[in-house]
Amino acid sequence: MKEKILEYLLNHQGEFTSGEVLRREFGVSRTAIWKHMKTLKEEGYQITSVPNKGYQLTIEEDRLLAYELEKSLGKKVEVHQSIDSTNNHLKRNARDYPDEMIVLSEEQKKGRGRLGRSWDSPKGAGLFFSMLLRPRITMEESFKITGIAAAAVAEAIEEVTGLPARIKWPNDILVQGKKVSGILTEVSGEPDGINYIIVGIGINVNTPNFTGELKDRATSLYLEKGEKVSRKELFVRAANKFFRFYHGFTREKTLGEVHGILENRSAVLGKEVIILRGEEKKQGKAVEITKEGFLKVRYESGEEEVLSSGEVSVRGLGGY
Ligand code: BTX
Structure with a gap:
């Protein structure tokens, strides 16, 4: 029902829709409508409600909307406004969530890197997302998933921004020698079979600046390109590419074209x-x-x- 109301509002952007119209349209009570609106607002949708006029949805440019991303990817997508870590969230819910589910958040309070390090995830400017995978592969093979993600992110960055993206083995993407993205792959399982894999990706998209230890080592696509980059476009491209490479890998059990990308885009080879x-x-x-x-x-x-x-x-x- 919530999705249907959202779709209605999306189709009536720029105008107010009264609670009464929605009640008649969907055959539910005004209270139920009000509750759905409250949930949608909590999910980050900007809905204005004015007495005697009704509800109006305003979509800010480049807002990440689960509804829209699901349509583009054909996968279950959840968008949070704030979260500890999208990897943690998937881990907590792995049992209940479908295979290939994706969780994004506008910010992470405890974004994690590898080996106990942290990942700076300020609100609104970046892409922070995790994907839940249940492939039938061994623990040894699961190491390849990071490479698959790195290849997908590097290619997507270059296609969307035109910036040269290099892969610093095994899990970082660099632009002009500075870190623009990192990948955290976590595996749950036994040596001969896994329960699930969570691939977490952080990309500094429109981050305006970096301070402290990150000042000289991190950059964003905005800082390198000198103009804002569409998070939506980048996310959809990176995710689509990832799943194309990943399905190729689970089918063939080899990295296929990903190997060439890892080689050609390597920031470390020969160094x-x-x-x-x-x-x-x-x-x-x-x-x-x-x-x-x-x-x-x-x-x-x-x-x-x-x-x-x-x-x-x-x-x-x-x-x-
Ligand atoms: P890493 O261990 O290779 O990199 C972490 C190191 O990178 C930090 O110690 C710090 O020096 C630097 N760093 C921290 N934040 C940033 C940043 N925003 N940009 C550039 N450099 C930074 C890389 O780990 C893996 C990161 C994965 C992040 C994603 S976001 C979605 C998902 N959820 C989650 O908690 N982690 C993943």
Whole structure:
């Protein structure tokens, strides 16, 4: 019912619709209408109610609307105004939510990065979303999902903004050497089979500035391009691409075209990098992205290692 009322208001933007008209249209009580309006307002829809006139919906430019995104993607989408973390939310509700459900939030109070780090998620300017997946793959294979997401986000950024997006293995997207997006993949399951995967993606879209430690290391698409970027367009493109690559992967069990994207867009290939593993710090050269999407490094000793673990951080000598 709520969706039907929303659709009605969307089709009557710019005019007031009285509670009585809605009551007759949908055959529910005025109180029920009022309750649905209250819920829609809580979900972030800007609805003006004026006594004796009724309700009017105003859509702000670039507002993320579940209704619209669901239509574009053909998937269940939930949009929150504020949340601790979209990954946490999906984790809490994983049992009840459908496969491939997507949760977005306008802001995150406890946005998370990898290895206990945090992700700055200020209100309204970015894209913060998580996708719930239940593929029939092993834990080992699940590491590839981060690469699939990175490829999708990097391509979507470049297609929508024209900015060159590079992938810093395994989970960051850089523009002009600064971090514009990060991916946090979390897996629940056993080594030979998984319950679910949650892929969380944060993109600094229209973030006006960064302070503190992020000042020199982070950027937004707005700052790089010099004009606002449509979050809606970017989200739909990135999600559509992700699911195309992901379905290809679950079908074929190989990365397919994603491998080429990871290679061509790599920010680390051929460069000296520092490998951080807990307290351990090693320097080497990134020499290959393997067909599995893992990073092969060569140390000064000539010894080579293929890195696949989520417990490793790679830092470029250039400071990114
Ligand atoms: P990461 O561990 O690679 O990066 C975290 C590090 O990046 C931080 O320690 C900080 O230095 C820097 N950083 C923090 N916030 C930002 C930012 N907004 N832009 C650039 N650099 C930043 C990357 O982890 C994975 C991030 C995933 C975020 C998504 S948002 C939706 C979902 N929900 C959630 O809680 N996390 C994911």
